[in-house]
Amino acid sequence: MPMRCEEFLSLVEALGRGDLLAEGERREALRHAEACLACRSELEESLALTGMLRSVARNSQAVEAPPDLEARLMSAFRLRQAARASFWQRHRAWMSAAASVLVLGFALVRVTPRPAAEDGRPAMAAAKMNWDEVDEIASDFFPLQGDVDLPDYEGRGLVRVLVPRTTLLAFGLPMNHERAFEPLQAEVLIGEDGAAKAIRFLNERP
Amino acid sequence: MSRARDQEDADLLRLAAAGDEEAFSAFFRRRYQSVYRFALHMSGSPATAEEVTQEVFMALIREPAGYDSERGSVAAFLYGVARNHVLRVQKTERRFTKLPDSGQEDAGLASEIPDPGAELLRADEVTRVRRAILALPPPFREVVALCELEEMSYLEAAEVLGCPVGTVRSRLHRARRLLREELRRVAGGCQ
Numbered sequence: 260m261p262m263r264c265e266e267f268l269s270l271v272e273a274l275g276r277g278d279l280l281a282e283g284e285r286r287e288a289l290r291h292a293e294a295c296l297a298c299r300s301e302l303e304e305s306l307a308l309t310g311m312l313r314s315v316a317r318n319s320q321a322v323e324a325p326p327d328l329e330a331r332l333m334s335a336f337r338l339r340q341a342a343r344a345s346f347w348q349r350h351r352a353w354m355s356a357a358a359s360v361l362v363l364g365f366a367l368v369r370v371t372p373r374p375a376a377e378d379g380r381p382a383m384a385a386a387k388m389n390w391d392e393v394d395e396i397a398s399d400f401f402p403l404q405g406d407v408d409l410p411d412y413e414g415r416g417l418v419r420v421l422v423p424r425t426t427l428l429a430f431g432l433p434m435n436h437e438r439a440f441e442p443l444q445a446e447v448l449i450g451e452d453g454a455a456k457a458i459r460f461l462n463e464r465p
Numbered sequence: 466m467s468r469a470r471d472q473e474d475a476d477l478l479r480l481a482a483a484g485d486e487e488a489f490s491a492f493f494r495r496r497y498q499s500v501y502r503f504a505l506h507m508s509g510s511p512a513t514a515e516e517v518t519q520e521v522f523m524a525l526i527r528e529p530a531g532y533d534s535e536r537g538s539v540a541a542f543l544y545g546v547a548r549n550h551v552l553r554v555q556k557t558e559r560r561f562t563k564l565p566d567s568g569q570e571d572a573g574l575a576s577e578i579p580d581p582g583a584e585l586l587r588a589d590e591v592t593r594v595r596r597a598i599l600a601l602p603p604p605f606r607e608v609v610a611l612c613e614l615e616e617m618s619y620l621e622a623a624e625v626l627g628c629p630v631g632t633v634r635s636r637l638h639r640a641r642r643l644l645r646e647e648l649r650r651v652a653g654g655c656q
Contacts, residue, residue: 272638276613304645311594311648312613318591319614324501325515332522333490339526340484428519431527 262291267298275305331425331434338429342403400448400457401430417446427460474539475532482529493522496540499615500547506610507551509599513558517550541624544615548607548625555603597647605640612637 270288273280280288292299421442427434444461474495480488500521505514521543524531532542598609611622612633619637623630 269638272641273634275641304649305641308641308645308648311590312609314587315591315594315598316614316616319502319506322498322502322505324497324518328497328501328515328519329490329493332493332519332526333486335523336481336486336489336526340486343484428523429526431523 261294262287264291264295264298267291267295268301271298271301271305274302276309331428334423334425335428338426342429397446397462398432398460400459402457403447403455416449418449420445420447422458422460430460432460471538471540475534478525478529478532478539481525489526496543497522499540500543503544503610503615504547504551506598506614507548507603507606508554509595513551513554517547517554520550521546537624538621541621544611544625545627552603593648593651594644597644597651600647601640601643605636605643608633608636609640609644 267288270280270284274285274288292302422445424434424438424441424443426443426445445458446461447455448457448459450456474492477488477492477495481492497518501514501518504517505511508514508517524546532539536542537545598606598614601609607626608622611617611625612619617625619630619633622633626633
């Protein structure tokens with residue numbers, strides 16, 4: 260029985276893109292297209308579409324991601340590894356933590372100690388008390404050592420550092436790519452043992 | 466997506482998860498261009514494609530064990546994560562249907578992709594097809610991106626999309642019909 264238009268149209272895209280069809284089915288479809296002007300036109304259009312899509316695919320091979328993407332991600336990878344290493348080495352005191360800070364802040368150019376609150380409250384609370392004194396908005400603290408209980412943590416103070424902006428990526432935070440090469444201010448929370456416990460990022464107030 | 470290539474990818478990912486920077490770099494270089502291209506085909510926006518590609522690899526940096534070889538190939542995993550990110554961006558920003566009118570300068574995909582050596586007619590044709598692809602609803606756009614532009618088999622696309630092969634086949638059939646209708650409509654409008 261000859262193939263009907265409806266049946267042909269259900270196969271036309273497979274025919275047009277050269278999909279594998281049963282030999283009998285393919286032969287019947289092509290025979291139908293020879294006899295039916297409308298269906299032949301559909302097949303020609305489908306074949307033309309395949310050609311156009313292949314042109315687009317070929318053309319797309321020339322597309323390349325921005326060249327700095329790799330550098331940004333490799334930087335994030337290194338920072339993440341450094342943060343992980345810090346987690347596992349948390350029992351090493353000052354030297355280990357200082358190394359973590361140095362890795363995070365290799366662009367460190369300025370260190371400004373901030374005193375703890377006079378009433379002896381934890382440094383985090385002190386930082387909040389002084390909040391209005393600084394023209395900045397801070398992120399939450401991110402632990403540099405996995406088991407730090409930040410709300411109850413009694414630290415000694417904060418040190419202000421400059422870190423590469425890509426550090427944000429390592430902590431899963433968004434980064435303004437237009438400012439990728441500008442360093443970012445951060446504050447490192449130092450524990451009683453002198454080790455870096457957590458970091459938070461400061462942004463200029465808009 | 467050959468089995469050998471996928472095994473190499475899986476090995477590199479395992480090394481990267483253990484902190485091997487060279488392995489991560491090698492893995493990134495093998496895969497990031499295709500992830501970027503797929504995101505670009507899906508979004509039409511170089512900025513979104515860049516953001517999505519970054520997110521895909523950042524997800525691996527944050528959670529290196531996120532890939533489970535029991536659940537499919539590395540390539541399917543990457544495309545799947547990229548697809549989810551693109552759809553999330555699409556949902557929040559609704560930027561995919563904002564195609565420029567015919568004749569307007571296309572600030573997105575069409576103008577970003579170099580077409581060296583192509584004749585004017587061919588470049589115009591490529592641009593028209595890209596616009597038509599971007600006008601497709603996401604379920605149809607993604608099968609076109611995977612099967613036609615990334616040249617995946619139905620089986621590979623089904624793995625990425627997490628649906629049966631038959632669904633991929635029928636969606637692609639429908640997508641191509643929609644593309645032909647759109648191209649016919651645009652061609653008619655130009656006359």
